[in-house]
Amino acid sequence: MSRSLLQHPSLRSGLIAGLVTVFLGLVGFLSAFQDDALLVGHLLGANRSLTLGTAVVLAALIWAGARAAPAGRPGWPAPRGPLYGALAGLVAALVLAAFARLGRSVDLRAIFPKASPELYDMVAFSGGAFAGEAGWELLRLLILGAAMGLLGALWQGLAPRSRRLATPAILLVLGLGVFAEQFLLVLAHNGIAEHFRGWLFLKGGGLAAPGAILVAVLAVAAGLAAERGWTPRQALARQAPARRRAILSLGWTLALALTLVLPWLLGSYHSDVLDTVGLYALMGLGLNIVVGFAGMLDLGYVAFFALGAYTAAVLTSKESFLAPCIRLVEGVCAEHMPLTGFWVAVPAAVLVAGLGGVLLGIPVLKMRGDYLAIITLGFGEIIRILAQSDWLRPYLGGSQGIAGIAPATIPFSGIAVAGLRKPQLLFYLILAACLLAVFIARRLRDSRLGRAWMAIREDEDVAEAMGIHLVMTKLMAFGTGAALAGLAGTLFGVKLTTIYPHSFALLVSINILALIIVGGMGSIAGVMVGALVLVGLPELLRDFQDFRWMAFGAVLVWMMLNRPEGLLPDAERRRELRPEGAPAAAD
């Protein structure tokens, strides 16, 4: 094969798409989603569903076509675009056909356990609904490949505006299909699933055709509205300031009210997911002070989470070594005032974690950047290993951890956060903690201290030359961040009632850091969005089994390549609040 032929875009794209699909098939990615219906509809006289696995194969073929088609005049396919695209799809289909042929004649399962006959049927679009004569299989696959490639090329040739309108619609339909089961679960909880199931979702869990069309049309309509300046934000900007404020405060009130009833709308399982999201958001807010505000890379943040959790556990668990003393104290003065339990453990845990932050900070804060990251990484591991050690087993329970952590109580009501409604009740505690953390973070950000942190983040030497005491200022960031992690640790213990050392692994620190980066470094709203995306999404993607972490990793890579500033960056917020040309006297 000559070099120039190999460099032909159609051949290259086709080969890439085909081989990637084969790889996904061999590792079991495709067959894992063979039963996960995205769309369900009545087609050619029978009920047919588009499974997620098939959708991935089709997407690969379309992608090959789109990649191979040369860019033409905007709005028009390039002269040879459709041809190139169809060729690329054909090449990819050939790869798939060859793979299916090979697999059917040689059993590959000794090496690739997932290389089942169903997989070959799937990639070759034969069997099942497509079952037919074997001779037609190859032809059908090639026609399908060429058609999909052509589709990709035509997509490439679409006017940017059409693509801008269509992309959200397609993503929304696919997203609804993927999360169909989750929606059904929530709808079922509220007893309204039956009304929707008929036309929006079908039994298989996928989106029904009328539902899909409706969603797509709505998405395109929303896109058109946005083009004409009919988005809520733009409409709001046109209002008079006083009216705008009124509308905004009404919106916030509604949002708050919705948040308050949210756990009861969502049901137990999704409330539990929400609790986890909230805990991570709380820790994210704390770490954001250290990393986002002050620019210190802390990879051992989980240590303070552990300090808080263990402090609270030791103070409230029935099995704690302190339990006899606590019972004694309770016996003496419980009539007068509560000296134990959750509400005593909270300040104690916050204090211990905050102090831990300061104590760790004193020796290490002279380090910068990478060195600080490594030291904090080590500290995080030390805390976990100490908790696991035999040496501290009598106090911290070794690898069995501490069980029987007392439930929290809702203040002034005496309602214990336990039992069947626990995830819902706990949500309110976590929400309150998050709101407190947001309040603290906002106040600090807009203060002398917050400015000093920003100065240190931007240029440590100059900050010092301007009279900022580096060690003290950094310690305050470290201590505040650690204290919030301690608070999260307490709530974590209450949520699980048992804590183990392995709950405090390095991955927790990394996850919190990742959610800050994804949300937008230094941005408070970004932390919330980041927690929802990075913690909530993997929980909801449980359908994806082992592959959810792969999908998660892919999303992270994609994010960093395409939107490195994060989903809700802080600078944008500033630009929003102070549009160009607005009078500076606003504040």
Add this chain to the structure above:
Amino acid sequence: MSEAMLSIQKLTKRFGGLTAVDDISIEVPERSIYAVIGPNGAGKTTLFNCITGFYRPEEGAVRLAGGGNLERLRPDEIARLGVTRTYQNIRLFADLTALENVQIGLHHRLRTGLVGAILRPPAARREEAWALGEARRLLAYVDLAEEGDQVARNLPYGAQRRLEIARALATEPRLLLLDEPTAGMNPNETAEMIDFIRRLRDDLGLTVLLIEHDMKVIMTVSQRITVMDFGQKIAEGTPAEIQANPRVIEAYLGRGAAAAGKGV
């Protein structure tokens, strides 16, 4: 001239085998504009770094009138005593607004701590309001009143220089160290800067120690000059004395020029 605002005695700073500042003694009179000049690599910026505490000198003393010895203090302590600097290659907090840059300069004149920042009691509110007003006043002083909400990196070059000085002024210095304040400026901007430096002395009563390359600036603005070469002081005097000093001409233009007796 009154007593010395800054008195540097036998200051020496070495980097390995290199003596960047070699036995330098300088007396900077109060309310004066004092220049340190010299060819590239003469040790002028190292001298600045020693005064502001960024480097620890090996030998010698740096005394500030009413502030004691500086040579063992941290940079932030020195800043709090009233010595602030600007940088040769402007070092603003580039991603922050002009206003925030100046507010950071006000840091050590404010008292609000961690708890105060969170609870924001009336005293903290008053302080913040004062800081905002003071920062705006300083911005107006350097002619940047309209640019307060601009991100520092988007300001034009001359404005960045002035903003850096405003940030330094916010620390309420008695001694201001300017590292090549007119570097990269056109003649117009340079003339304005000269005027501005004079105003700093005359309006605010500051003592200014500056490093400069532009001979015209030095000769017009400074009252006394120290010339450094290879870390050593090779001359000191008034602009007229320096202009006539053959060693200075030699250091700047080479031996031949000195022998030919050409002026600077």
